[in-house]
Amino acid sequence: MDLPGVDPTVPSAARIYDYLLGGKDHFAADRQAAEAVLQSVPNARQSARANRAFLSRAVRALVEAGVRQFLDIGAGLPTQENVHQVAQRAAPNSRVVYVDNDPVVLVHARALLADNPGTVVVPADIRDPAALLGHPMLRDHLDFTQPVGVLLLAVLHFIPDDEEAARIVAELRHPLVSGSYVAISHGHPGELSGDLAEKGRELYGRTRQGAVVGRTRADMAAWLEGLELLDPGIVPLQGWRPEEDFDPLPDPLPDPAEPGVFGMVARVP
Template sequence: MTEQQTQNWIPDEVDTSVPSMARTYDFLLGGAHNFAVDRMVAEQAEKAMPGAAKIARINRAFLGRVVRFMVDQGVTQFLDIGSGIPTVGNVHVVAQQANPQARVLYVDKDPIAVAHSELMLGNNDRADVLRADMRDPESIVHSSQARRLLDFDKPIGMLLVMMIHWVPDEDDPWALIGRYRDALPTGSYLALSHVTAEQREDQVTEVQGKIRESRSTDQLTPRSHDQILRMFDGFELVEPGLVGCGLWHPRGPGDIADNPELNSHVYGGVGKKL
């Protein structure tokens, strides 16, 4: 899609001079729903951290694997928080290929991500999208979309993939996840992935700086293994635990990088609520 074609349908409220991390991620994944300012941030990130696009794709592959894993455990409904702009391997596609009865609620605050999701899901009565901020779990779980699609008396697969590192410490992401956990029924699963600076702190710090300079409202907060592990309080981690997301049950070359460092810039794990 050309920039001019994109300009024809973007919501009026969107300032295309300010980058969106959802659109930047879309570009790193090879998507077309992004603007020059988003591409500039992505290119700066790739320069500061060679392999950034590969890391994004490894994380996307992790998402597909955890959805298939949950379907195999009998999960038929999913809550995808921070779902982003629709691209290859969308949750409802993966889940409904495995089980045509699977239901998915996407949640994102980005108006472009929501607009595209609405177009994509127009003929799918088992999937919907809600525009909301992940920092308000109650508005999400009590929304009309959630009431229509999700049965909170049965296990739900909750996805927080590449999202929590956009929540600063002062907003207490651990307590935030706890509010979601308390709303989930027993037997539900949480899949989470999160950027860390433990592998190449200098590179991640430089990427942080580039995002800060870009004036984006999304600011990156990388965290340690122990800090991310605390986010699974109240969940029993599935083997192999919290690991580099490329190392979580890889199934083929597209799931894992030849360069070991690239597999562990993002930690990923799945936990079950007991």
């Protein structure tokens, strides 16, 4: 694969995630980085799969609540049970915008979605919410006078500055009307030792995203202040409304002392 702006020797968080999910769209540098992550965080593969299952459950819950527009920011490489597949299976008129800034992600997503008029792929950076929300393709596809489901799954932990992460969520929330939703998944460190946490930061520091940071429930709750947090609240991904009939890889609830990922969904009142 020869793509402008892509250095196959520099790992990408999206391609590491693809490797952890068992995908095939990654380079040797991504595989090496993923294996190093697994050395520090042995449950990283289970967390990646749990995040994908959480996506499916959250999207189904939003469709059931009447949402027909979805904005998936930091979408990552296409895999099974993408947002448009889950949403359009339940509600064929659902419209989806995928946003990412990784050239490999954009090429794969556009190829996959070329024949799906209900979806578009927008090149934008979460660090600039104003430009992202104002992108002409996004504005042409989504109607912000109607409810929108904003998905921020496994992306905010690549924003190491706490104030910047809070600003991003606040700006993305700003245009949402009543009946919209925000779904977030975010890594937490558990009782990971300082040395291992630093190792994880070092490993992801070599990727094009540049950093990764774990946060607490309290940090994440602050982002959702003023919204209606859906039951069961901010919980390990596997504990957010598990549905055994749907989840392809149901996992037991993880030990909260271990590093993992919290999931949460909140409604705009």
